[in-house]
Structures are given as C-alpha cells and as structure tokens.
Amino acid sequence: MACDADVFNHGVAVITGAASGIGAGLARRAGALGMNVIATDINADGAAATAAAIVAVGGKAEAEQVDVAIPDELDRLAERVFDRHGAVRLLINNAGIETVGNTWEVPAARWEATLNINLHGVIHGVRAFVPHMIGSGKEAWIGNLSSVGAFGQMPGQTAYTVTKHAVQAFSECLYLEMELKALPIHVSAIVPGMVRTAIFDAEAGFGEPESATGHRRAMFDMMRAHGMDIDQASAMFLEQMAQNRFWVHSDPAMAAQIIGARVKFLQDQLPPIMPDLALAIAVD
Numbered sequence: 001m002a003c004d005a006d007v008f009n010h011g012v013a014v015i016t017g018a019a020s021g022i023g024a025g026l027a028r029r030a031g032a033l034g035m036n037v038i039a040t041d042i043n044a045d046g047a048a049a050t051a052a053a054i055v056a057v058g059g060k061a062e063a064e065q066v067d068v069a070i071p072d073e074l075d076r077l078a079e080r081v082f083d084r085h086g087a088v089r090l091l092i093n094n095a096g097i098e099t100v101g102n103t104w105e106v107p108a109a110r111w112e113a114t115l116n117i118n119l120h121g122v123i124h125g126v127r128a129f130v131p132h133m134i135g136s137g138k139e140a141w142i143g144n145l146s147s148v149g150a151f152g153q154m155p156g157q158t159a160y161t162v163t164k165h166a167v168q169a170f171s172e173c174l175y176l177e178m179e180l181k182a183l184p185i186h187v188s189a190i191v192p193g194m195v196r197t198a199i200f201d202a203e204a205g206f207g208e209p210e211s212a213t214g215h216r217r218a219m220f221d222m223m224r225a226h227g228m229d230i231d232q233a234s235a236m237f238l239e240q241m242a243q244n245r246f247w248v249h250s251d252p253a254m255a256a257q258i259i260g261a262r263v264k265f266l267q268d269q270l271p272p273i274m275p276d277l278a279l280a281i282a283v284d
C-alpha cells in the first residue's frame, strides 16, 4: 500500500490557512516529506513563520498572503504557482473559522465571513487550481477540510455546521466528477475529530455576539483537554491521502459514532437529536 513518504516526497504542495493549526501541521509534514510547500494564509507573518520553520530544518517552502474569501486571490495564486513552480501535486483547502452564537444573533458580517472562508474558499480553491492541474496532465491530490460537524447538528454553531455539511457534499460531487472524467486527481474529505488548534481561541471570535463567549470558552477548554496533537493528526491525514482514500480521519471512532447517529436520524426521520456535547457546554 502506498505511504506518504512515497507519494508526497516531491512536487508542489499548496496549503491555505497554513499560519496556524492543521494547515501549519500539514505544511510542516509535507515539507518534511520533501515537497516544495507554498504556505498561504491571510496572516502573512504566520504563513512566513510556517515557511521559515520548514526551511530551518532543511525543507523547501515559501509563504504567500492569500485571503480565501476573495476568489480572485485564489485565481492569482494558482497562476503564480503554476508559472513559477510547475504542476501542483497537493492542494489542501484548509482555511476555516468557527462561528459561535445563536443563529439569529450572529451579525450579517460574521455570517458572510463564515460562508466566504469555509465554503467559498474551498469552492474557489478548486475552481482556480483544477483547470491548471488538468492542463498539466499530472496526478494530483486535493484535500478539503470537512469536519465531524459535517454529519450532525450543533446548536450554537449553526453557521460553521452549515459550511461543513456543504464542504462535505461539495467534495463528494467533486470526487465523482473526477471519476466520471477519468481524471488523475484524487479528492479527499478530511474529517478531523478534535485537534488542539487555535480555532476556539477568544480572539478568533471577533464579530460574534456576546452570548457566544461562554460556549467558545467551553469549547476552548475541551479542545485543550482532549484535542489531538496537530502534528500527529497532520501525519495521519497525509498518510490516508497517499492511499487515495476519500474519507480521511484523525478520530475514526468519533466520526463513525456521529455518522451512525446521522444515518439513524435520516432513516427514521427523527426530529433533530440534541448532541451530548451541546448539553455539556450549555452555559447560559
């Protein structure tokens, strides 16, 4: 069976949201395996720090400031990367934000940001890069960041949940389009469980309603206590992508439990079922 050291030991890797968390972890792992990493993020200093860390241990990397919420920026990135470095072997559409707060209280700007970054960022990453990938005629891998949240319901995280259900559906259709056209582009839905990143940090919640504070803090504490190490999760993701798996997990047991509950919910056409997590972190 193929392993990441065989598949991802050369070629160009483009990763969005690579200043922090899973994106930074995937960038470090791809760099350590021997790929030329283009670490992109809206946070230019953070992306530069990720690239510098890869170079410091003998790898190849550079940083680009890219806001995935702006489709043109992804088009320009794809053109620059293919012009300067040739074919992209690995594209990870990773950039994402959590949004907490009752559905009706989340301000319009935060709704827009969540949809633009988490969903449109993935859509336009694919739209911008795939034509170049097809043009190169080379084998390529695309990983889109879904979530265990793509299969359930989570009150207080509606905006985030909506985007992850959509990214999952988008990735499933994209996979089938590649198959239908017999294109050598492998598509994976990366479904992290809980990985210890900055996604629930207080400052990441700008623009959320005041009522989100307790929920965000409880999720932050839970992630610190139970989240998986970023580098461990990132290594698992690239290993499974190298095996051309559509489903890519850090916590397959957690995903199976949530997906199983979803199957029952759909088969029996039950009303939405309150997740234990929602009760555990209910603060007001």
Ligand SMILES: NC(=O)c1ccc[n+]([C@@H]2O[C@H](COP(=O)([O-])OP(=O)(O)OC[C@H]3O[C@@H](n4cnc5c(N)ncnc54)[C@H](O)[C@@H]3O)[C@@H](O)[C@H]2O)c1
Pocket (backbone or CB within 6 Å): 016, 017, 018, 019, 020, 021, 022, 023, 040, 041, 042, 043, 046, 066, 067, 068, 069, 094, 095, 096, 097, 117, 145, 146, 147, 148, 149, 191, 192, 193, 194, 195, 196, 197, 198, 199, 200, 204
């Ligand atoms: N951490 C988890 O447990 C978990 C679970 C399921 C899914 N995910 C998904 O993993 C992905 C990465 O999240 P993370 O947990 O590493 O979070 P994180 O907050 O540590 O990292 C997210 C990165 O995205 C960047 N970003 C935000 N807006 C951007 C924009 N407009 N353009 C470009 N970059 C932008 C941030 O600057 C940051 O570097 C997200 O899509 C998230 O939904 C994470």
